[in-house]
Amino acid sequence: MAKGGEHYVIRPGRTSDAPELAALHASVQLQWVTGGKPHPGIAAWVEDLLTGHPSVVPDDFLVAVDLATGRPVASLVGLRQDWSLAGVRLPVAQVELVATAPEHRGRRLTERLFASLHERYAASGVPIQVIEGIPYFYRRFGYDYALASGGAPAVPAAALPATGQARPDDSAGALTVRPATVADADALAGIDRRADGEALVCPRDAAVWRYEITGRREASLARRIVAVVVRGAEIRGYLVHGARLSAAGELTVFAAACDQPADWPQAAAVMHAHLARVGRGYEASQGRPFVAVCPLLDHGHPLARLGTSGVPRRPRGWYVRTGDPVDLLARLVPLLRARWQAAGLRWHEPTLTVDLYGRAARLTFTDGELTAVTPSRGTVGPTTDPHVHAAVPPGALLQLALGNRTLPEVLDAWPDCVLRDRLTEHFLSVAFRRVPVRVWPRN
Numbered sequence: 064m065a066k067g068g069e070h071y072v073i074r075p076g077r078t079s080d081a082p083e084l085a086a087l088h089a090s091v092q093l094q095w096v097t098g099g100k101p102h103p104g105i106a107a108w109v110e111d112l113l114t115g116h117p118s119v120v121p122d123d124f125l126v127a128v129d130l131a132t133g134r135p136v137a138s139l140v141g142l143r144q145d146w147s148l149a150g151v152r153l154p155v156a157q158v159e160l161v162a163t164a165p166e167h168r169g170r171r172l173t174e175r176l177f178a179s180l181h182e183r184y185a186a187s188g189v190p191i192q193v194i195e196g197i198p199y200f201y202r203r204f205g206y207d208y209a210l211a212s213g214g215a216p217a218v219p220a221a222a223l224p225a226t227g228q229a230r231p232d233d234s235a236g237a238l239t240v241r242p243a244t245v246a247d248a249d250a251l252a253g254i255d256r257r258a259d260g261e262a263l264v265c266p267r268d269a270a271v272w273r274y275e276i277t278g279r280r281e282a283s284l285a286r287r288i289v290a291v292v293v294r295g296a297e298i299r300g301y302l303v304h305g306a307r308l309s310a311a312g313e314l315t316v317f318a319a320a321c322d323q324p325a326d327w328p329q330a331a332a333v334m335h336a337h338l339a340r341v342g343r344g345y346e347a348s349q350g351r352p353f354v355a356v357c358p359l360l361d362h363g364h365p366l367a368r369l370g371t372s373g374v375p376r377r378p379r380g381w382y383v384r385t386g387d388p389v390d391l392l393a394r395l396v397p398l399l400r401a402r403w404q405a406a407g408l409r410w411h412e413p414t415l416t417v418d419l420y421g422r423a424a425r426l427t428f429t430d431g432e433l434t435a436v437t438p439s440r441g442t443v444g445p446t447t448d449p450h451v452h453a454a455v456p457p458g459a460l461l462q463l464a465l466g467n468r469t470l471p472e473v474l475d476a477w478p479d480c481v482l483r484d485r486l487t488e489h490f491l492s493v494a495f496r497r498v499p500v501r502v503w504p505r506n
């Protein structure tokens with residue numbers, strides 16, 4: 064809301080903002096790609112988000128309006144989605160399209176937009192916000208790198224199977240790859256529902272799959288191509304890749320999945336053959352050399368391990384923020400309980416207190432099994448308070464909770480992560496293990 068003497072007001076987005084927000088973002092985002100011209104892919108994406116997206120509403124945008132002109136001059140959007148962390152539902156908001164018109168920069172509009180966004184998620188119970196983008200910048204707003212992104216080797220085009228060898232094998236039982244149609248959406252949603260429990264994933268329902276296959280504007284930067292892996296008429300997996308080659312001639316792979324892990328050795332081969340065909344087709348239509356397939360997948364992903372080998376790549380990082388680490392832990396109760404059960408561990412006291420330097424999480428146990436995580440007041444830590452089992456900086460807890468760092472890594476890097484005894488250390492090591500990131504976010 065506008066306060067006395069202020070030049071701007073922050074308000075939720077509206078459908079009627081679509082033309083102005085599309086123009087604003089198209090004129091400031093990815094300008095190094097367009098050489099300073101409006102980016103048509105950004106404009107189309109913004110219009111898609113503001114008009115008929117299956118999981119985004121105009122209200123998900125926040126807009127700074129210049130009170131002198133009544134026009135939007137800065138905005139961002141939080142794309143709400145449910146991720147699944149080793150089978151536990153985790154509401155996430157992915158922040159995208161952060162922009163301020165050049166003549167309004169340096170007036171803390173981005174800072175104010177983030178503050179409004181965080182208030183909104185504190186009120187509506189979205190424990191995690193994530194964003195990619197400008198290195199270091201989002202640390203200003205309480206974000207830290209707490210999830211890896213990518214890391215699978217790039218496969219040079221020359222290492223891919225020759226197109227002639229990539230013909231579908233019609234022999235009985237062979238897997239083949241074909242473009243997806245909207246009729247495949249239910250089967251694709253079924254694969255996501257049954258996905259392997261140990262990774263961090265972003266499952267899609269049938270409506271969202273239909274949108275990915277045919278719903279986006281042709282020019283949208285966020286448009287991807289979905290292919291299905293089939294055995295006869297049966298859909299066994301999927302492959303999602305870019306709709307064009309990047310400026311560097313790379314074909315990005317965003318997701319790849321198989322319903323049956325046993326299919327992977329054959330599926331990885333047919334997926335790479337398919338990518339070779341697609342990349343060479345794009346080379347011909349775009350008139351730009353096809354250089355490599357770049358999977359935006361973790362290095363342990365089956366497509367990276369079992370397909371054509373490639374050139375190692377350093378993973379990128381997602382910035383992550385949580386406004387409420389105790390709430391985050393509370394959501395993980397079923398997962399923590401299952402991990403302790405699987406390891407045959409029972410906690411020997413009624414509670415385990417993790418001090419977060421300011422507040423604390425009290426883990427309650429019944430007959431040795433975790434039943435609840437509730438907030439309590441923080442004290443001083445295990446060195447001075449015998450009732451506290453661990454003191455963990457909130458940033459370190461975020462790393463542990465999301466499976467980005469193990470407890471030994473946290474103990475190594477955070478001297479202010481302090482544990483009362485070896486038993487606590489063993490319990491927490493079992494609770495928090497590294498989790499592969501297999502997220503193709505919804506945008």
Ligand SMILES: CC(C)(COP(=O)(O)OP(=O)(O)OC[C@H]1O[C@@H](n2cnc3c(N)ncnc32)[C@H](O)[C@@H]1OP(=O)(O)O)[C@@H](O)C(=O)NCCC(=O)NCCS
Nearest residue numbers: 091092161162163168169170171172173174195196197200
């Ligand atoms: C990045 C951007 C949104 C910042 O908007 P803003 O409203 O001016 O931001 P604020 O006024 O809240 O903060 C300004 C501070 O951010 C810093 N900053 C701005 N752009 C930055 C960048 N690209 N990298 C690092 N710091 C940056 C400014 O130097 C300033 O720092 P100071 O406070 O030490 O002087 C704006 O520059 C923009 O629209 N850029 C083009 C689009 C873009 O890159 N979006 C982000 C995509 S991930």
